[in-house]
Amino acid sequence: MATITIREALNQALREELARDDKVFLMGEEVAQYDGAYKVSKGLFHEFGGKRVIDTPITELGFAGLGVGAAMAGLRPVIEFMTFNFSILATDQIINSAAKMLYMSGGQINIPIVFRGPGGSAFQVSSQHSQALESWYAYFPGLKVVMPSTPADAKGLLKSAIRDDDPVIFIEQERMYGNKGEVPDDPDFTIPLGVADVKREGKDVTIVARSLTVPLALKAAEQLEQQGVSCEVVDPRTIRPLDIDTIIASVKKTNRVVIAEESHPICGVGAEISAQIMERAFDYLDAPVKRVSGADVPMPYAKNLENLAIPDVNRIVAAVREVAYID
């Protein structure tokens, strides 16, 4: 086990998969000569050359669609969006082409592609560069949506995503690239898609968290432990398909749930998880499901306002105390 950052873990995954399969290539803005806007692809251009690691013009719809077409012809593209904010320009190709091709071709043409890059809230870049888009992509059958929260998950899940035969949306949290953790040394280490991870076991309240809110939930759980409340933190890791069984099993144990997410609350992933808990475990609930979400506003620039727009440890602690009927 080595202790590395999420950035380094992703870099290892890309390097290993590029080396493993020459059908894999990495394409995006500044991924090659610049070493990646966030340095996730650092050194890969030097190591694999311009055929495998390709800088694009700023043309998101174009290179996303080019990637899907290359996948139709048998390649396994990894398309980097410098940030997922720019994927909005490419949604026609992601949704109408990548997600639906297998179905509307009657099973003939699958699209083994990964769209990856940083998403979620960033540091003081205001509304257009700081937002969580996972509920958009998770809405569409045909896509798989992955959101790692630790270096080990990032590496293991990215390798699985690249080896998967379907289009995978792989959202890395922009604020978390420098987070450190232990990662197995085995080059064949992978984590299967669609499997949740219980990041901390507990018995009183379940906190379902993903991406940015996982470390926040773990900190909240530590504080709550001091206050006599035992929290279980469940990280779905894959949003579609969603490992709801693991969440339900936890709910049946604790009978109380907080869902922590940085996305807007309306039509969010938390709303979906909440609905499924209601459908499958209503009789086990001792309190209504509580969501801690990002504010229902575009992201502001000012630091104090930005802090108010993003979930924090205190809000998660308060929500847990609320569902536990402590306050």
Add this chain to the structure above:
Amino acid sequence: MSKQTAAPPDVDPQLLKNERDEAKNRQKSRLTGLDKEKLIELYRQMLLIRRFEEKSAEVYVAGKIGGFCHLYIGQEAVGVGTISAIRQDDYVLASYREHGLALAKGMSARSIMAELFGKATGCSKGKGGSMHMFDKSLGFLGGHAIVGGQIPLATGTAFATKYQGTDQVTLCYFGEAAVNQGAFHESLNMAQLWKLPCIYICENNQYGMGTSLARAMSLQNIAQKACAYDLASEFVDGMDVLAVREATLRAVERARRDYLPTLLEIRTYRFMGHSMSDPGNYRTRAEIEKYQERDPIKLFAASLLEEKIVEQKGLDEIDRQVREVVEDALRFADESPLPDPEELYTDVYANPIEPGRK
């Protein structure tokens, strides 16, 4: 710089006849160098598409075909001329007006008609319909139904060809209205930047649904737009199957030998509405008749007859044969089963994941 007029004014019959004769003379000069069998095969394919589409219209009205249905009548020379210039392992990607292109690429009339009928035996198992025909084994990679959406995809198949060091070319078809989409411009830029073997075929039928070119495009010379991306381009008479074929052969050579893209603006005309639900109030009967005088099938038949490559009897026999193929396809589609209800949930994922499996 000369601007093309979009909606040609009505012309007198003598001028029309002169124009038709000139077109025929131009076409006849192209007949040399192609053997008789090839010429007759081109005619047969065009006529098969015509008869297939006429039958589609008929059974659509009878309620056998659902949804949208965009016919290729009038544009047959484009599909047949271009696809006659490529190999079976080359790729074709098209818009939603693709029945004729699928036939030209070698897909069976049965599999296409059955798809229109939404039957399990259709080329996309009844899941795609009129706008999403696929046959991977023949390199026919779809009907795509967001205007211009297939253009980046085709750029991607061309990218894959070059990446893998093989020599297939990609033919990418779209209407002139797609040229206003960003996808067109982004794709042409990448194709020339990276030297990708894609041939962009703009089927300029002069109307984007009910909006004429003049009402939608500031620079209506589409071939000229290639300059913006330093791309080779040609303007082609889309009513002349041999002119289309020759221009495509030149583009294919550039693509196969040098990995270079080309933009072909092929001027054509659809004789039917945009789709089956289009009454066509936005253009005059006289305009349609003017183009019907230049009907690509009639034009080619006249050239073949006048040059004594075939006799009327031979053409009649071809008509009888293709009508039989269409009738057979119709029977097949009619008698085929609907998709099994269980098919609703298949083909969503190539690797379906049972969530939570370790």
